Amino acid sequence: MTIRHLGFLTPGNYAEADPLAGLEAALKLFEFGEKLGFDGAWVRQRHLERGVSSASTFLAAATQRTQRIELGAAVIQMGYENPFRLAEDLATVDVLSRGRLQVGLSAGAPLHGALLGNRFYDTAPNTIDFTHKRVGRLRANLEDVLLGDEDTFVESAGGRVRPRVQPHAPGLVDRLWYGGGSLRSVEWAGRNGFNLLLGNVLSGETTDDFLQAQSGLIERYRASEEALRKGRVALGRVIVPLDSADAATRKRYREFAAGRIERTLAPQGERRTLFATDLVGSADEILERLRKDPVLPHVSELRAELPYNFSSEEYAQILTDLSARIAPELGWHAR
Numbered sequence: 151m152t153i154r155h156l157g158f159l160t161p162g163n164y165a166e167a168d169p170l171a172g173l174e175a176a177l178k179l180f181e182f183g184e185k186l187g188f189d190g191a192w193v194r195q196r197h198l199e200r201g202v203s204s205a206s207t208f209l210a211a212a213t214q215r216t217q218r219i220e221l222g223a224a225v226i227q228m229g230y231e232n233p234f235r236l237a238e239d240l241a242t243v244d245v246l247s248r249g250r251l252q253v254g255l256s257a258g259a260p261l262h263g264a265l266l267g268n269r270f271y272d273t274a275p276n277t278i279d280f281t282h283k284r285v286g287r288l289r290a291n292l293e294d295v296l297l298g299d300e301d302t303f304v305e306s307a308g309g310r311v312r313p314r315v316q317p318h319a320p321g322l323v324d325r326l327w328y329g330g331g332s333l334r335s336v337e338w339a340g341r342n343g344f345n346l347l348l349g350n351v352l353s354g355e356t357t358d359d360f361l362q363a364q365s366g367l368i369e370r371y372r373a374s375e376e377a378l379r380k381g382r383v384a385l386g387r388v389i390v391p392l393d394s395a396d397a398a399t400r401k402r403y404r405e406f407a408a409g410r411i412e413r414t415l416a417p418q419g420e421r422r423t424l425f426a427t428d429l430v431g432s433a434d435e436i437l438e439r440l441r442k443d444p445v446l447p448h449v450s451e452l453r454a455e456l457p458y459n460f461s462s463e464e465y466a467q468i469l470t471d472l473s474a475r476i477a478p479e480l481g482w483h484a485r
Contacts, residue, residue, distance in 0.1 A: 151441070152481035155451040157190030158183055158469060159224055159386060161458045162202040169200070173208065175462045180212050182466055184219040186473045187484025190252065190384075192222035192453065197230060198262050206239040213247040218485065222252035224347055224386075224453075225329040228284045229260035230270075237291035237315050244319035251319075254327040254347050257282045257335075282338050285328070289342075291315050292323050327384070336367045340374030340381065348445075349386040350426040350455060354417045360424040361444050368448045384451040387443075388428040391436055391471035399464060403430050406457060428457075433475035440480065452480070 160179055164172020180191040191212070195205040202208045205223035212221050221243075226236070244251040259280040263270060271278075296302075297313040304313045328339035331352040339346050348364060357363050368383060375381060390407070392400045407430035414425045429436045440446060454472055456465055473484060 151447050152450060153446075153452045153477060154482065155189045155384070156473065156477050156482050157188060157192055157220070157222070157384065157451070157453040158472075159192040159194060159222075159453055159455045160465065161194050161196070161456065162208065163459055164200050166200060172200070173202070176202070176208070177212055177215050179462065179465055179469075180219065180221070181215050183469055184216050186469055188219060188469070188473065189485065190220040190222055190451075190453065191216070192224045192252070192254070195223055195226050197227075197260075198265075206236070206243050209251065210243045210246055213243060213250070216250075218250075220250050220252050221247055222327075223254050224327075224349075225254035225256045227256050227258065227260060228288065229258050229263070229280045231284075231288070233284060233287035234291050234315070237288055241292060241315065241317050241319040241322060244322045244325075245317050249319070249321055251322060252325050252327060253322070254329050255285050255288065255344075256329045257285050282335075282342075285344075286342065289323055289326060289344075292319065292326075294318060294320070327382075330367055330371065333367065333370050336371040337374040340371040341376075343376070343379060343381070345382040345384070346371050347384055347386065347453075348449075350388055350428075352424055354422040354424040358417055358424070360414070360426050363424055364426075364445050365448065368445065382451060383449045384453050385445060385449045386453040386455045387426065387440075388430075388457060389436060389454045389472055389476070390428065390430040390457065390468055391433050391476060392431060393433050393471045393475055395464070395467055399467070406430070433471060433479075436476055437479050440476075446480075452477070452482075 160176055162176040183191045193202050193205055193208055195202055197203055205226055209221045209223060240253055263275055302313060303310050326344050327347045328344040329347045330336035330339050333355055336346060352363055354363055356366060390403050392403055407428045410428055414427045417424055429439055
């Protein structure tokens with residue numbers, strides 16, 4: 151087991167009456183993570199919640215606050231997006247970051263589509279393709295291709311040019327990730343040249359054991375890849391070390407974990423959703439559990455998923471303990 155790449159994922163929470171304070175705190179956490187030597191900082195994209203609703207906008211700001219750390223979105227639900235317009239936004243962010251952008255994606259109909267109705271839909275939802283093809287359309291827009299034939303030009307005050315998605319961001323297509331939670335999705339990701347994001351939720355298709363199911367996802371992904379390309383696989387775990395927290399905070403952390411245990415005991419719902427157990431405890435306790443995790447030997451990238459609704463000080467304490475007390479024991483070295 152050797153973790154060479156360490157990242158974190160923040161939910162970017164904010165209070166209803168003061169979104170600026172929460173977004174600013176999330177940006178400062180990116181800066182703090184870079185100073186600690188983390189390799190990647192990721193933000194969740196969420197809709198109709200008190201969180202980051204536009205990852206590309208947030209990460210554009212992060213490009214101006216950081217210098218080295220990879221900047222990631224996990225994940226952008228393509229059902230809400232136009233593949234052409236999103237490609238323009240992501241390419242712009244990648245250029246501003248000087249090639250540091252990492253884009254996590256997922257397919258499927260928008261979760262809140264029925265609620266949004268004609269605020270969102272321009273046509274009948276059953277006529278829209280929300281499958282993996284929509285993700286593929288985004289990738290196609292980011293590729294280095296000219297549009298139309300050799301006689302196709304765009305005329306504007308800026309001049310006469312051959313049309314292409316602008317700006318072009320070289321290498322961004324190789325930094326597209328798919329959030330895989332089923333055998334079908336990881337097979338598609340591997341076959342189509344996407345890197346793979348694994349998290350704390352998946353479909354229990356062949357087993358009730360979360361770790362066994364996740365190991366199967368990696369196996370299917372690797373078997374689906376083209377021979378000449380080996381994609382990156384990043385593993386997400388909720389990791390909350392207690393070591394430098396005060397007594398009251400430790401108590402709250404343990405209460406947080408206890409409140410989420412029941413969902414890990416059996417598959418949930420018709421889709422047999424499985425949840426990973428949170429890693430909350432001392433650094434030694436967490437290391438003991440990580441060393442027994444059968445998935446970790448198959449990855450070299452670990453992403454700590456920070457819980458919702460913790461304070462900025464608590465996030466900073468978690469990242470500090472993780473980078474100083476846990477990750478080095480797994481083979482990671484701060485930059």
